[in-house]
Amino acid sequence: MKFGIILFCLIVLLLLTAVLPVGGGLEATAIYYSPVMILLLALLSAGSVWCCLTRRAGRKQAGFYLVHLGVVVILAGAFVGYIAGVKGSLQLSVKQPVAANRLLLPERDSVELGFSVAAEDFQVKFYPPVYHLYRPTPSGMTAPGQMPFQKTGEFSADGQDEWILDDLGPFTASNLWSEARGEWTQRRMLDSGSFLHRASQTPSFFGVTLLVNGEKLPVSINHPAQYKGWRFYLVSYDQLNQSFVQLSARRDPGRTAVIAGIWVTMIGTFILGFRREKGGAA
Numbered sequence: 234m235k236f237g238i239i240l241f242c243l244i245v246l247l248l249l250t251a252v253l254p255v256g257g258g259l260e261a262t263a264i265y266y267s268p269v270m271i272l273l274l275a276l277l278s279a280g281s282v283w284c285c286l287t288r289r290a291g292r293k294q295a296g297f298y299l300v301h302l303g304v305v306v307i308l309a310g311a312f313v314g315y316i317a318g319v320k321g322s323l324q325l326s327v328k329q330p331v332a333a334n335r336l337l338l339p340e341r342d343s344v345e346l347g348f349s350v351a352a353e354d355f356q357v358k359f360y361p362p363v364y365h366l367y368r369p370t371p372s373g374m375t376a377p378g379q380m381p382f383q384k385t386g387e388f389s390a391d392g393q394d395e396w397i398l399d400d401l402g403p404f405t406a407s408n409l410w411s412e413a414r415g416e417w418t419q420r421r422m423l424d425s426g427s428f429l430h431r432a433s434q435t436p437s438f439f440g441v442t443l444l445v446n447g448e449k450l451p452v453s454i455n456h457p458a459q460y461k462g463w464r465f466y467l468v469s470y471d472q473l474n475q476s477f478v479q480l481s482a483r484r485d486p487g488r489t490a491v492i493a494g495i496w497v498t499m500i501g502t503f504i505l506g507f508r509r510e511k512g513g514a515a
Contacts, residue, residue: 237284247273266315278308299501300406301399303494310490319344320483323465328439328476336482348446348461352478355440357470361390362417364409364429388429390417439470441478452480462486 247270266272281301288294321336321344332349366386390409409418409429421429440453443465450458450465458465466481 237277237280240280244270244273244277255513271312274312277462278305281305296501296504297422299497300505301501301502303496303498307487307491308494310487310492310494313487313490314485315487318483318485318487320481320485323350323480323482324363324477325350325443325469325480326477327352327355327443330444332444338368346482350465351444352441353444354442355470355475355478356441357437357475358437359434360437362434363432364388364390366427366429368425368427382428386443439467441467441470 247264247267250264281304285298285301291414319336319338321338323333323336325333326333330351330353332351334346334349337343342431364387365384366388367382368385370381370383409421410416410429411418417431417434419431423429438450438453440456443450443452443460445458445460445467448460450460452458452465453468453469457467460501463484464484466483467478468481469479471477
């Protein structure tokens with residue numbers, strides 16, 4: 234018991250070291266994958282197995298066994314993923330589908346995927362924009378090289394509020410929507426010389442369809458696509474021209490074991506929560 238507590242404390246301290254800002258450019262991954270962390274997790278796994286072997290067997294010990302063995306399965310699956318897993322990035326054109334079959338690794342090396350991937354049917358939707366109000370700077374107050382306008386207000390074009398501006402009077406978001414172009418107006422000049430300028434919009438959704446060996450797989454934020462043990466995550470896109478998308482691809486052979494271990498640990502914890510102790514109630 235004391236040995237296990239010491240191990241947990243050391244692991245938590247290492248995790249805190251990875252989270253807290255440390256000088257010298259030390260990255261969190263250098264701590265997560267350090268030999269010290271791997272050794273501590275290996276000792277934790279060995280200690281869990283030892284506890285199960287030395288525990289007196291019985292039906293009432295089911296929760297104890299499930300929790301400890303679940304932890305071992307999680308760590309074993311994570312170790313398999315660490316040894317045999319592959320993770321990299323992929324940039325695909327969406328203007329014209331161009332197939333790619335190599336994955337760029339973080340070390341700037343590449344690896345063969347074993348199949349071709351292309352992208353088509355890119356879609357993006359935005360939240361209503363925020364507009365900034367700029368008024369002309371009073372004469373003589375503009376420094377050399379400075380724009381003769383100053384920002385004096387910020388307004389959300391969510392369609393719920395009516396703005397009251399000296400330049401416009403009552404003004405609603407519908408005045409900034411262009412039916413002809415089907416988009417929010419980039420800039421609207423006012424009679425007073427002021428103008429409203431649309432700030433950069435935040436996407437509420439963007440997704441694309443992957444063409445993997447002729448099979449169509451939709452992928453979007455928080456909804457990865459899977460193919461032959463690979464998982465493709467949509468990371469970003471070309472916000473200027475919407476000409477390409479950036480994906481992260483990962484093959485993790487230990488992922489199934491990790492998920493199974495999590496469920497086993499949860500079931501064991503649930504059983505322990507309802508175990509009846511001697512002299513007490515359930």
